[in-house]
Amino acid sequence: MAQAVVEEQRLLKTLRWYDGFVICLANPGFLLGSLGWSVFDLGGWGAALIWGITAAIVLPVQFIYSELAAMFPDKSGGVSIYANEGWRRYTTLIGPVATFGYWIGWSVVLSFIGLFTGYIAQAEWFPNEPYGTYAFGGAQIDEGYFSTGSVHIGLQHLIAIGLIVCVWAFNILGARVFISFNYLAGILLMFPLFCFTLLPFINGDWDSANLTYKLNDPGLAWGGLQIALVWIWIMIWSTAPEAAATFAPEYKDTVRDTRKALLSSAAFILLINTMVPIGMTGGVGEETVSAFDYVGALDQLVGASAANFFVVVICISFILSMNTATADGSRALYGISKAGLTIKQLGQLNRFHVPGTAMSLDAVLNIVFILFIGNLFGILVASNIGYVLANMFAIGAFILLRRDRPNWPRPIRLPSYWVPIAGVLFAAFAVFSVVGIGWLHIAGGGAVYGGTKERIIGFGVLAISLLLFLFRRIVQDGERPHWREETPTMPGEVPQTAPAVTAPAD
Numbered sequence: 001m002a003q004a005v006v007e008e009q010r011l012l013k014t015l016r017w018y019d020g021f022v023i024c025l026a027n028p029g030f031l032l033g034s035l036g037w038s039v040f041d042l043g044g045w046g047a048a049l050i051w052g053i054t055a056a057i058v059l060p061v062q063f064i065y066s067e068l069a070a071m072f073p074d075k076s077g078g079v080s081i082y083a084n085e086g087w088r089r090y091t092t093l094i095g096p097v098a099t100f101g102y103w104i105g106w107s108v109v110l111s112f113i114g115l116f117t118g119y120i121a122q123a124e125w126f127p128n129e130p131y132g133t134y135a136f137g138g139a140q141i142d143e144g145y146f147s148t149g150s151v152h153i154g155l156q157h158l159i160a161i162g163l164i165v166c167v168w169a170f171n172i173l174g175a176r177v178f179i180s181f182n183y184l185a186g187i188l189l190m191f192p193l194f195c196f197t198l199l200p201f202i203n204g205d206w207d208s209a210n211l212t213y214k215l216n217d218p219g220l221a222w223g224g225l226q227i228a229l230v231w232i233w234i235m236i237w238s239t240a241p242e243a244a245a246t247f248a249p250e251y252k253d254t255v256r257d258t259r260k261a262l263l264s265s266a267a268f269i270l271l272i273n274t275m276v277p278i279g280m281t282g283g284v285g286e287e288t289v290s291a292f293d294y295v296g297a298l299d300q301l302v303g304a305s306a307a308n309f310f311v312v313v314i315c316i317s318f319i320l321s322m323n324t325a326t327a328d329g330s331r332a333l334y335g336i337s338k339a340g341l342t343i344k345q346l347g348q349l350n351r352f353h354v355p356g357t358a359m360s361l362d363a364v365l366n367i368v369f370i371l372f373i374g375n376l377f378g379i380l381v382a383s384n385i386g387y388v389l390a391n392m393f394a395i396g397a398f399i400l401l402r403r404d405r406p407n408w409p410r411p412i413r414l415p416s417y418w419v420p421i422a423g424v425l426f427a428a429f430a431v432f433s434v435v436g437i438g439w440l441h442i443a444g445g446g447a448v449y450g451g452t453k454e455r456i457i458g459f460g461v462l463a464i465s466l467l468l469f470l471f472r473r474i475v476q477d478g479e480r481p482h483w484r485e486e487t488p489t490m491p492g493e494v495p496q497t498a499p500a501v502t503a504p505a506d
Contacts (some may be wrong), residue, residue: 020244020261029321030238044211044281073254077335086397097347099336101386102463109325110366118156185320200283233436241265261298333358382454392429
């Protein structure tokens with residue numbers, strides 16, 4: 001008797017390494033979205049130093065991720081999936097915590113950068129319209145078109161919601177559509193990056209007197225080390241180009257393309273993270289940068305007549321960041337669902353072979369953030385709790401997998417001295433997390449950008465991940481709870497001592 005076979009939908013292999021590089025051009029937008037607060041806290045020289053140190057720390061981590069990506073070429077979800085593979089032999093709880101922590105770190109980008117883009121567009125073209133509850137670089141404003149109870153909605157909020165819907169539409173139609181937009185936005189991004197890095201030196205605007213160094217302030221705890229560690233913890237989110245690994249199954253040559261995308265992006269970010277704080281702050285002054293007055297900065301650097309064009313370009317570059325966040329975050333949710341770490345519904349692809357359900361969840365969640373949460377930088381910092389932990393667990397997974405799966409095929413195999421290097425990086429990320437979570441409220445020159453409410457949200461997301469994990473295993477998969485899993489030593493191997501699965505009754 002003939003049987004019909006339904007082929008499972010899969011992510012399409014259409015990308016090359018330079019597509020991954022373009023995806024990671026989102027990171028300069030993240031830098032600009034946080035630069036003002038870092039300059040306010042650390043001074044221009046201090047911000048450049050810490051942004052550069054953070055990029056230098058993140059660079060060797062990408063070598064580690066290249067080996068992990070080559071070990072699991074068919075697994076979508078990136079570093080959080082690698083963390084689960086390394087740790088599930090010891091505990092199944094690391095996987096859902098790492099994956100949801102990683103996802104929320106990317107998801108919040110939509111509301112945060114969307115609101116920032118709305119603020120810049122409003123400042124340039126609609127300055128007389130109400131800004132609403134929260135204005136970047138300014139005081140609290142409680143005027144808007146209407147109120148949701150906790151947030152006064154101004155024009156920047158409406159622009160942000162519109163951008164989230166547009167970015168959702170870009171991504172829901174397939175990877176090639178979103179990549180094509182990123183190419184256009186990436187090319188345009190080079191114009192403001194040139195203005196903020198090299199132009200101040202060329203036109204004579206740059207002056208070292210515009211930069212200060214606040215890390216030697218005698219009033220800072222631990223001689224300035226505490227606030228430096230807090231900012232490294234915050235900056236890891238803006239600096240790490242690990243998103244290139246999330247798309248590993250979609251590269252035509254998974255091994256080579258993933259490695260080239262990771263390393264080229266990390267090198268570029270190291271350059272940009274160092275040059276933008278020095279060039280921009282030296283050219284327009286710390287007060288302008290601290291106020292996020294990029295419109296005023298462009299007026300100074302290129303003149304008011306050209307500023308309109310450059311504001312458009314900056315806004316497009318921020319949309320690029322939102323575009324990447326949607327694509328990366330949705331694939332993280334898709335990957336963890338396929339790995340059995342959260343509800344099955346998030347593991348579905350639409351007819352364009354992209355995780356449409358996960359993308360829609362991202363969009364709705366961020367619109368809720370915009371409507372009901374005023375201080376999105378605080379939420380962004382709180383989401384960093386899970387994001388940095390996810391990276392820490394992924395680095396630790398590299399060490400565990402070297403010990404537990406020594407014979408597993410490694411098309412990219414780093415020399416053995418990378419194991420102690422990974423140990424040092426794991427310990428460093430642990431220190432950053434402890435200091436960052438413990439003292440994140442000092443960020444922003446003493447302003448409370450991450451108090452008790454934000455910590456509750458950050459850890460609450462991780463708690464929800466465990467509840468969804470248990471729901472998936474117990475209700476949807478019909479398994480008994482188990483806190484560790486035997487893992488295969490080679491691809492395709494089924495562990496003999498794997499936990500028994502009880503099938504649900506018909």
